[in-house]
Amino acid sequence: MSGRLRARQLGVIGCHVCGLVCKDRLGERGHARCPCCHTTLRRRRPDSIGRAWAFLLAGMVFYIPANALPVMYTGLLGSSSDNTILQGVISFWKDGSYGIALVIFVASVVVPCTKFLILGLLLVTSQRHSRWAMRERARLYRLIELVGYWSMLDVLVVATVAALVKFQALGDIEPRIGIFFFGAMVILTMLSALNFDPRLIWDGMATHE
Amino acid sequence: MNETFERMTEPGYPVVARSGRRLSLVWLVPLVAALIGLSMLVQAWLSAGPVITITFQTAVGLEVDKTPVKYKDVTVGTVSSITLSDDGSQVIATVALLKSAESLARADTRFWVVRPRIGLNGVSGIDTLLSGAYIGVDKGKSSQSNKAFAGLETPPTVINGAPGRSFVLHTDDLGSLYIGSPVYYRRIQVGHVAYSQLDPDGKHVSVQIFIDAPYDRFVTAGTRFWNASGVDVSLDAKGLKLSTQSLTTLIAGGIAFATPPDDVGAPAITAYDLAKDQQSAMAPPDGPARYIQLRFEKSLHGLSVGALVEFSGLDIGRVVAIDLDYDPIGHRFFSVVGIEVYAQRMGSVLNKLPKPDGDPQRQAAQFLRGMVEHGLRAQVRSDNLLTGQLYVSLDFMPNATPVTFDVDARPLAVPTVDGGFDRLQEQVASIVGKIDKMPLEAIGNNLNTTLVDLDQTLKQVNVQLLPATTQTLQQARQTFGVVQGVLASDAPLQQNLGQTLQEVQRTARSLRVLTDLLSRHPEALLRGSPDDAPPVTSGSRSVSAPQEFPR
Numbered sequence: 001m002s003g004r005l006r007a008r009q010l011g012v013i014g015c016h017v018c019g020l021v022c023k024d025r026l027g028e029r030g031h032a033r034c035p036c037c038h039t040t041l042r043r044r045r046p047d048s049i050g051r052a053w054a055f056l057l058a059g060m061v062f063y064i065p066a067n068a069l070p071v072m073y074t075g076l077l078g079s080s081s082d083n084t085i086l087q088g089v090i091s092f093w094k095d096g097s098y099g100i101a102l103v104i105f106v107a108s109v110v111v112p113c114t115k116f117l118i119l120g121l122l123l124v125t126s127q128r129h130s131r132w133a134m135r136e137r138a139r140l141y142r143l144i145e146l147v148g149y150w151s152m153l154d155v156l157v158v159a160t161v162a163a164l165v166k167f168q169a170l171g172d173i174e175p176r177i178g179i180f181f182f183g184a185m186v187i188l189t190m191l192s193a194l195n196f197d198p199r200l201i202w203d204g205m206a207t208h209e
Numbered sequence: 210m211n212e213t214f215e216r217m218t219e220p221g222y223p224v225v226a227r228s229g230r231r232l233s234l235v236w237l238v239p240l241v242a243a244l245i246g247l248s249m250l251v252q253a254w255l256s257a258g259p260v261i262t263i264t265f266q267t268a269v270g271l272e273v274d275k276t277p278v279k280y281k282d283v284t285v286g287t288v289s290s291i292t293l294s295d296d297g298s299q300v301i302a303t304v305a306l307l308k309s310a311e312s313l314a315r316a317d318t319r320f321w322v323v324r325p326r327i328g329l330n331g332v333s334g335i336d337t338l339l340s341g342a343y344i345g346v347d348k349g350k351s352s353q354s355n356k357a358f359a360g361l362e363t364p365p366t367v368i369n370g371a372p373g374r375s376f377v378l379h380t381d382d383l384g385s386l387y388i389g390s391p392v393y394y395r396r397i398q399v400g401h402v403a404y405s406q407l408d409p410d411g412k413h414v415s416v417q418i419f420i421d422a423p424y425d426r427f428v429t430a431g432t433r434f435w436n437a438s439g440v441d442v443s444l445d446a447k448g449l450k451l452s453t454q455s456l457t458t459l460i461a462g463g464i465a466f467a468t469p470p471d472d473v474g475a476p477a478i479t480a481y482d483l484a485k486d487q488q489s490a491m492a493p494p495d496g497p498a499r500y501i502q503l504r505f506e507k508s509l510h511g512l513s514v515g516a517l518v519e520f521s522g523l524d525i526g527r528v529v530a531i532d533l534d535y536d537p538i539g540h541r542f543f544s545v546v547g548i549e550v551y552a553q554r555m556g557s558v559l560n561k562l563p564k565p566d567g568d569p570q571r572q573a574a575q576f577l578r579g580m581v582e583h584g585l586r587a588q589v590r591s592d593n594l595l596t597g598q599l600y601v602s603l604d605f606m607p608n609a610t611p612v613t614f615d616v617d618a619r620p621l622a623v624p625t626v627d628g629g630f631d632r633l634q635e636q637v638a639s640i641v642g643k644i645d646k647m648p649l650e651a652i653g654n655n656l657n658t659t660l661v662d663l664d665q666t667l668k669q670v671n672v673q674l675l676p677a678t679t680q681t682l683q684q685a686r687q688t689f690g691v692v693q694g695v696l697a698s699d700a701p702l703q704q705n706l707g708q709t710l711q712e713v714q715r716t717a718r719s720l721r722v723l724t725d726l727l728s729r730h731p732e733a734l735l736r737g738s739p740d741d742a743p744p745v746t747s748g749s750r751s752v753s754a755p756q757e758f759p760r
Contacts (some may be wrong), residue, residue, distance in 0.1 A: 047235065054235040056243035065249045079274055188238070 007079070013041050014195075049127055052196040056119050059188035062181045063112055069178035072158050076171045084178060085109070085154065107153035108182070115189050118144050122196060123126040129204035141198045148193060151186040155179055256345035258286065258306035263320045263344065265360040268300040269663035270324050270342025277319075280346040285310030290342065302360070304344065314356065317349030324467040329394040363388065367403045372422035375403060376434075378464070380483035383414050384436045393416050393437060393465040397425035402464065416483060431472035434483050434488035437465040444598075448571050467491065496553030498526070499573055502620045503587045504534065507627065512589055514597040517550045520603040526550035528601060546589075546602055547620070574621055580605075587625045635690060676681065 007014055013024040015034035024043070025032050032041040053159050059072060070082030083091070085108045092101035095144075156177045166171040198201075253581035268291050270276070278286035290574065294301050306314060323345045344360070347368050360744055367375060383405055392400035398422035407414055421426060442451050464483065470493065484490030509531060518526035530547035552559060552573070577585070582606040591599055603623065612624040627635065695702055 051235045054239050057241035061239060061242040061246045065246055069249065087274070121290075184242075186243070 008043065010127065013043055015039050015041060016045075036154065044058060044199060044203075045195060048195055048197040049123055050193045052119065052123055053193035055188045055195060056116065056123065058115055059112075059185045059192060062185040062188060063116070065180050066182035066185050068179065070176040071154070071178035071182060072162070073172075073174040073176050075173070082176055083192065085182070104157070107150060111147050111151055112185065112189065115144055115147065115193070119189065119192055119196065122201070126196075126200040126203070133205045134201050134204065137201050138198060141193075141196070141201070144193050148186075148190050151189070155183045222527060240735050256308045258308040258311045259272075259314050259354075259356065261304050261306060261314050261356050261358060263302045263360045264294065264299045265302060265364055266299060268302065270322060270730060271300075271302055271499050272341065276302075276341065276343055278306065278310075278344040279323075280310065280313055280348065284315060285346065286546055288431075293541055294549060306606070308697075309743075313346055313348050314354050315349035316353040316355040317608065318351075318355070318358065318404055319347040319349065319365055320358050321345050321347075321364045321366060326364075338538065349370065359557070365403070365415075367419040371419070373400065373420050374422075374425040374428070374477070375419050375479075376477070377480045378416045378418060378434050378483035379480065380414050380436065381409075381485075383416065383428065384485075386416060387462055389463040390464065390660065391461055392420060394420075394424055394427055395644060396465075397424075399427075399511045409691060416464075425477075427468065428466065428477040429472055430470055430475035432468045432477070432481065433490040434464055434465050434466040434481050436483055436485060437463045437487070446617040458696065496551055496574045497569070498549040498551055500620045501548050501550055501577075502527070502622045503546040503548060503625050504622065505546060505589060506541070507544070507624050509544045509546065509599065511591070512546065512601070517600040518550060519600060520550075520555070523555065525554045525603075526554070546601065548587075549614045550603075570619070571616070578616055583612040587623045588627070589625075591725060592646060593675070643701070 007021070008024070011024050012021050013026065013032070014021045015037060017039040019032060020034055020035040020036045022041070026041065026043060033039065034041050067085055070084050070087075072081060072083050072088065074081055085104070088103045089101050090100075092104065120150075120182060122137055122141060125132065158175050162173050164173050164177050226286075247330045265271075271288055271291055273288055273291055276288040277284040278288070284307075288302050289305045290303040292303070294300070321344070322342050322344045327576050345364060347365055348370070350369060350492040367373075368420065386402055386405060388402055388404055391398045392402065400418055403417040403419045405414055405416040418434075431678055442449070465487065467487075467490075476636075512531060514531060516528040518528060519526055526549050528546060528550045530545075532545045532547070534543040534545045535541075536543060584607060585603060586606045586609050588602045588604060588606075589599050590602045606626055609624075609626060615622070694700060697703070728737070730738070
């Protein structure tokens with residue numbers, strides 16, 4: 001691991017969008033663009049860890065009302081109730097729909113919590129320039145990016161159902177404020193993940209050398 | 210770090226300020242998020258109303274965090290927990306009320322569980338059939354707030370603040386009334402039965418009705434209420450009677466009221482009597498009932514509780530009890546009939562009756578004594594031969610045996626006589642009994658013997674008497690023939706008799722001539738007849754006769 005060369009050592013810089021490697025002229029001009037895709041070239045994302053922390057914390061704050069407040073109002077044949085995410089999971093589980101309950105639980109509880117934990121872990125380790133399990137951490141980051149696409153599942157379900165179930169008095173489903181917080185939480189965690197520069201994981205190696 | 214330091218040394222790049230600004234901007238995001246979260250928290254904390262507990266007999270239909278509490282169909286709270294009471298006899302539902310519903314938790318606020326109820330008088334809470342039960346609230350009027358409430362088991366039918374008035378009706382039995390049964394005024398539904406309960410003494414039922422505004426103003430002090438429940442079929446001394454108010458009351462029961470036309474419209478009172486039917490409701494007030502006991506010595510088959518009591522043909526009361534009594538001395542059973550008499554029903558006659566002093570009981574006793582002394586007796590009479598229904602008649606019996614009336618006896622007792630129809634029955638029975646007692650067999654035997662004797666006698670007569678009679682008759686005929694012969698006009702006897710009589714006639718004539726002569730010439734007896742014999746006036750023959758006399 002230690003035998004590998006860093007881009008900085010070679011005086012090159014890689015575009016983080018198209019992956020094109022070109023000469024590092026940032027030291028001379030302070031601002032450079034990728035000759036291929038015109039993306040602003042940076043050695044590292046500026047203030048990556050700070051921004052990631054900010055978005056992560058905001059997402060965690062929003063996760064609380066997202067769970068405490070009702071996400072969906074269901075009115076079916078006179079029985080009307082506001083349901084929070086966990087209530088929905090429990091009621092699905094009690095009704096015997098274990099599959100749906102599991103899917104919702106994974107999408108709305110397991111995934112966000114995992115994201116918080118992983119992002120937190122990545123941020124803390126990167127801040128400390130830790131050299132611990134760098135490859136696994138990089139894999140975790142890719143996992144977060146992958147999972148991030150599915151985090152909006154709850155929002156999607158509510159939006160679809162609310163749009164479909166409009167039977168006036170017979171049945172009515174409406175979104176409630178909780179789903180907004182949930183959506184915001186998902187966006188914020190995605191932003192947090194986006195702002196985190198995975199190259200920071202490997203920086204620990206360089207500093208310790 | 211060295212890099213930035215190097216750059217900072219170059220002029221025109223206020224790096225510190227730039228990086229500081231960037232940092233603060235990014236950190237605005239979690240700040241805003243925290244603010245929003247905090248505001249939600251504050252809002253939730255502010256909107257949290259009082260937490261109250263409601264006890265119920267059962268938690269059927271109640272669900273934690275789901276069952277809402279609704280006031281005027283607006284959700285004002287949610288059941289947050291359901292626990293058993295310490296002794297396990299009741300269910301305690303903890304309800305988190307909304308801040309806006311804080312004023313609902315008054316001391317006299319009522320809570321009940323709204324479940325689907327399907328009754329004869331309609332279906333209620335049908336929405337809860339699918340939605341599940343909810344807790345209904347009726348806001349109290351008390352100014353004191355409360356935290357613990359006892360839930361009602363049945364929904365209150367009168368919600369506080371509903372325009373209208375409540376009235377209490379007293380009745381002997383509930384009939385077919387239910388909670389929620391309609392109240393009619395001129396066959397328009399104007400209210401309903403709020404609740405009914407047995408009086409503490411268990412002898413009457415109190416029915417609370419609620420009459421909606423503006424109809425409540427039709428209830429005045431003189432208003433009469435009656436039970437218009439279902440079909441009232443009664444078979445009494447008057448025959449078969451069937452009455453009904455409306456089709457709804459057939460199923461659900463109901464109460465109707467009306468005000469007599471001569472009512473002055475005094476303000477309504479709170480308690481009324483509920484009459485059995487319209488007829489008795491609209492009848493003039495009965496006044497206090499007087500309990501009188503009657504002892505009958507015979508079976509009262511056909512007399513039922515509720516049978517009429519008539520006084521001189523006027524319906525003045527009802528039979529309220531029929532009991533059996535035993536007289537240990539005579540080893541006999543009596544029927545003790547309790548009747549209630551409403552003296553007021555006699556109407557204006559009452560004013561003409563003497564009014565002795567004393568308390569009403571004694572007054573009545575005195576009055577009754579006078580009546581009994583003049584022959585007032587109770588009698589069980591049959592009114593309807595077809596149904597065999599009996600009624601009690603109080604009437605004056607002109608030839609009643611005098612009875613001493615105990616003024617101090619309670620209850621008052623009126624002596625009785627057997628009923629007219631029953632007397633007839635008894636007489637027939639006694640006649641039949643007497644006939645039954647006759648030695649009919651012996652009489653028959655004797656008669657038979659007598660007839661045999663008679664037969665023999667007749668035979669004898671035939672054999673012996675008849676020939677003799679025939680002979681006698683023949684002889685008699687012969688005798689009559691002889692007599693006829695003797696008495697015939699041409700019979701010798703007749704002729705001889707005629708001749709003899711003629712002779713006698715002549716003799717008499719001669720004698721008269723002689724007497725005449727002698728009266729005129731008495732000396733003729735001595736001297737003989739003078740020459741100048743008197744001229745014969747009556748006949749020559751009469752003259753000649755005396756002439757012959759001296760010969």
